[in-house]
Amino acid sequence: MATLVKRNHWVVRVTHWVNVVAIVLMAGSGMRIFNAHPRFARPGERFALNPWEGRPIPDWLTFGGWLAGARHWHFAMMWLLVANGLLYLGFLFFHGEWRDIVPRRGDARDAWQMLRFYLFVRRDHPLQGKHNALQKSAYFAMPLLGILIVLSGLAIWKPVTLAFITRLFVNYKWARFVHFLAMALLLLLALVHVFMVFSVDPYSLRAIVTGWYDRARSPEARNARPFYHLFGPAREAPASREVPPV
Amino acid sequence: MSVDRRRFLTISAASLSGALVAACDANPRRAQKLLALAERGNRRIEEGLFRHTAMNHVPASAPVAGTSFPKYMISKTTPIWDTAARGVWRLEVSGAVRRPLSLTVDDLMKLPRITQKVDHFCVEGWNARATWSGVRVSDLARAAQATDDAHYVDFTSFDEDYHESWDMASAMHPQTLVAYGMDGYLLTPAHGAPARLHSPVKLGYKNTKYLTRVVFMPKQNGGYWSDQGYEWYGGT
Numbered sequence: 001m002a003t004l005v006k007r008n009h010w011v012v013r014v015t016h017w018v019n020v021v022a023i024v025l026m027a028g029s030g031m032r033i034f035n036a037h038p039r040f041a042r043p044g045e046r047f048a049l050n051p052w053e054g055r056p057i058p059d060w061l062t063f064g065g066w067l068a069g070a071r072h073w074h075f076a077m078m079w080l081l082v083a084n085g086l087l088y089l090g091f092l093f094f095h096g097e098w099r100d101i102v103p104r105r106g107d108a109r110d111a112w113q114m115l116r117f118y119l120f121v122r123r124d125h126p127l128q129g130k131h132n133a134l135q136k137s138a139y140f141a142m143p144l145l146g147i148l149i150v151l152s153g154l155a156i157w158k159p160v161t162l163a164f165i166t167r168l169f170v171n172y173k174w175a176r177f178v179h180f181l182a183m184a185l186l187l188l189l190a191l192v193h194v195f196m197v198f199s200v201d202p203y204s205l206r207a208i209v210t211g212w213y214d215r216a217r218s219p220e221a222r223n224a225r226p227f228y229h230l231f232g233p234a235r236e237a238p239a240s241r242e243v244p245p246v
Numbered sequence: 247m248s249v250d251r252r253r254f255l256t257i258s259a260a261s262l263s264g265a266l267v268a269a270c271d272a273n274p275r276r277a278q279k280l281l282a283l284a285e286r287g288n289r290r291i292e293e294g295l296f297r298h299t300a301m302n303h304v305p306a307s308a309p310v311a312g313t314s315f316p317k318y319m320i321s322k323t324t325p326i327w328d329t330a331a332r333g334v335w336r337l338e339v340s341g342a343v344r345r346p347l348s349l350t351v352d353d354l355m356k357l358p359r360i361t362q363k364v365d366h367f368c369v370e371g372w373n374a375r376a377t378w379s380g381v382r383v384s385d386l387a388r389a390a391q392a393t394d395d396a397h398y399v400d401f402t403s404f405d406e407d408y409h410e411s412w413d414m415a416s417a418m419h420p421q422t423l424v425a426y427g428m429d430g431y432l433l434t435p436a437h438g439a440p441a442r443l444h445s446p447v448k449l450g451y452k453n454t455k456y457l458t459r460v461v462f463m464p465k466q467n468g469g470y471w472s473d474q475g476y477e478w479y480g481g482t
Contacts, residue, residue, distance in 0.1 A: 037371035044314020044374075067369065068475040075477075076284030159367060160302045160447050160482045161295045172365065172373050 007130070007204075007213035009095065015088040016208055022081040023190065025073060027183055028063025032070035035062060040177045049177070078153065085146055100130050101139040111137060118225050125220045132219070135196075138189050145186045152179035199226035289479045296481065298419055302364045302446035304375050310363065310429055311374040317436040318450070320406040320470070324435045325456050327404065335440050337424065341400075341461035344391035351440050354426055357381045357389070364421060367482045368450040369471075378444045379427030384418040386460060396462035400469075401443045401454035410452045410469030414462075416481060419447045424457060449480040 008016075038056040041047035064070025092098045110133035116122040126132065131139065155166040155175035169175035197204055200219050207213035215221065222232035319325060327335045337354065339347035349357075363377040383399070400411040416422065422445035426433055433439040438455030445453060451471040472478040 033371065037368070039372075042311065042372055042374055043316050044311050066475075068471075068477075071369075071477065072281040072285060072475075075288050076281050079284065079287075158292070158295065158482060159365070159373075161292070161297065161300050163300055163303065172367070176371065 003214055003216035005213050005215055006211050007207040008211045009091070009097070010211065011087065011091040011095075012097070013208055013211060015084050015091070018080065018084045019088070022077055022084055023186070025063060025077045026081055027187055028061065029070040029073040029077065030180075030183060031057040032062035032064045033067060033074060034180065035059075036067045040173060040180075042173060047173075047177075075157075078150075081146075082150060085143070085150070089143060101136050103137065103140060107133045107136060120225070125223045128220055138193060142186060142189055145182050145189070148182045149179060149186065152176075152182060155179075196226065199230070200224050202230070285477060285479075289477075292479055292481045293413065293415065296415055296447075298415075302421060302482075304363045304365060306363070308363070308375055310376050312429065315366075315374050315376055315428075315437070316368070316372075319436075319455065320408050325403075325405045326435045327440060327456075335458075337441060337457060338459045338461075339386050339390045340459065341463050342393045342396040343387075343462055344393060345389070347386070347390050351426060354381055354424065354441060358385055360420075360423055361427070362421060362423070364444075364446040366444070366450055366453075367446065369476065369480070377429050378423055378425040379430075380423035380425030380441065380444070382420060383422045383424060383443070383460065384420065386424065387418065387462065390462075392462045395464045398463045398466040400459070400461040400463055400467055401457060402459040402461065403438075403454045403456040404458050405456040408454060408456070408470045409467075410454055410472065410480075411463070411466040411478075412448065412452060413466070413479070416445070416447050419445060421445055421447060424460070447482055449482060451476060452480045 035056040039047060039053045040050050041053060047053055062070070064073045092101075110126060110128070113122060113126040114128075114132050114134045117125055151165060152169055152175045154162050155169050156172060156179055159166045159172045159175070166172055166175050169178050201224065203214060203217045222229040224230065224232060317324075329335065334350055337347075337349045339349070358381065359379055360382055361377060361379045363375060365373045365375060367373050387396070387399075397414050398411050399414060399417040400409055402409040422443070424441050425438075425444040426441045428434075428437055433442060438457070441457045442455040443453045443457055452469070466478070468478065472480070
C-alpha cells in the first residue's frame with residue numbers, strides 16, 4: 001500500500017507554477033520586443049546564423065501589445081523570474097534536491113538506454129530513481145539556460161553600465177543572439193517536458209500540484225513510452241529510495 | 247500537510263490569477279500600476295549602477311555603419327534649419343545656470359572637441375557604430391556654470407516638438423556629446439544637422455537630433471517618446 005510518496009516539496013511546487021507564469025510572460029514580451037527589429041544583423045551588415053533574418057514572430061505568440069508595453073512587462077517580470085529562480089536554486093542547494101538533477105557517472109549510459117526504450121529498440125523500461133536520465137539532463141539544463149538567459153539579458157539591458165557582462169558575449173549583437181537562442185532552447189525543453197507529462201506520465205501532475213505521487217503508476221511500473229500503456233495497470237511499485245509517508 | 251497544501255494553493259492561485267488577468271489584456275489598469283512601480287524601481291537600480299567610469303568601447307578596427315546608419319525624424323520631411331526665416335542657428339544653454347550661453351556652430355567648434363567611435367543603441371534592438379565629433383555636455387555645463395539646482399537637463403529640437411529630458415549624471419557622462427560631426431564630416435540634415443545630442447549611455451530616442459536648446463532644470467519634464475509610454479530613463 002505504501003506506493004504513495006511525497007515527491008515535491010511545496011517550494012518546488014510553488015516555484016514551478018510561478019515559473020510557468022514568469023517564463024510565458026517573459027518569452028511573450030521578449031518576442032514582441034524582438035519583433036521591433038526581427039534580425040540580428042546591425043544596419044548594413046549580414047547575419048549568417050539566423051535563416052529567418054527579418055521575419056517577425058507571429059503576433060499571437062507575443063505579449064505586451066507594442067514595443068514600449070512589452071518592454072515594461074519584460075523589465076517588471078524579470079524580477080519575478082530571477083527571484084523565483086533564486087528561491088528554487090537556493091532550495092535545491094540547501095535541501096539537497098540538487099542530487100536529483102545534477103549529472104552523475106553513468107547518466108550518459110542510462111540516457112542512451114532510455115532513448116533505446118523510447119525508440120522500441122529496448123523492450124523494458126530501464127530502472128530509474130525519481131527521474132529517468134533524459135529527464136534529469138533536461139531538468140539540469142533548464143536552470144543552466146536560465147542563468148545564461150539572465151546573464152545575456154543583463155548584457156543587452158545595460159551594455160554600457162554593465163559592459164563587463166556584455167563583453168562575456170563579445171558584444172551587444174552577440175549577447176542579443178545568445179539571449180534569443182537560449183530562450184528558444186528553454187521553450188523547446190519546456191514544450192518537450194509538457195508533451196512527455198501528458199503522453200507518458202500524467203500522474204506526475206498530481207505530484208506537482210499536491211506533492212503526492214503514486215509509484216505504482218510510474219512510467220517504470222507501467223512500462224510506458226509516449227502514448228503507450230498510458231492507463232496501464234498499476235503494478236508493484238519498483239524499488240526506490242524515495243521515502244513513503246510515515 | 248494540509249497547511250502546506252493550503253499555503254501552496256493560496257500562493258499559486260494568487261500569482262496565477264494575477265498573471266492570467268494580465269494575460270487577457272496586456273494593459274489593464276491594475277497592471278499599469280505594477281508596471282509603473284517596476285519602472286520606478288528599475289530606474290533607481292539603473293541610477294545606482296551608473297558610473298562615469300563605465301564606458302562604451304568599440305574596437306578600433308570595427309567598421310562604422312556609414313550610409314547604413316538609420317535616419318530618423320518626427321517631421322514628414324527632413325528638418326533643415328531655415329536661416330532666412332529664423333536667423334543663424336544657435337544653441338541656447340540656459341535654465342539653472344549662472345551664465346546662459348548662445349552658441350553658433352563656430353562657437354561650438356572652438357570648445358574642446360571630442361571624437362569618439364561609439365555604439366548607438368536603438369530601443370528597437372539594433373546598434374550601429376559611428377564616429378562622432380563634438381563637445382561634451384559636461385563642458386557646456388561648466389562653461390554655463392550650471393547651479394546646484396540643475397538635477398535634470400532637457401534637450402529640445404526644431405524637429406516638431408521633439409525633446410527628451412535626462413538625469414544630470416547621464417548628461418555629464420564623458421561620452422555624452424553635443425555632436426556636430428559624424429564619420430569625419432559635418433552632420434548632414436538626415437542625422438540632425440547642425441548639431442545633435444549623442445551618447446551611448448542612453449537609448450536612441452533620448453538622443454535629441456536637430457538640437458536647439460539645452461536647459462538645466464530642477465525637475466524633469468518628460469519627453470516626446472517618454473510621454474507616450476517609453477521608459478523615461480532609457481539608459482543603457
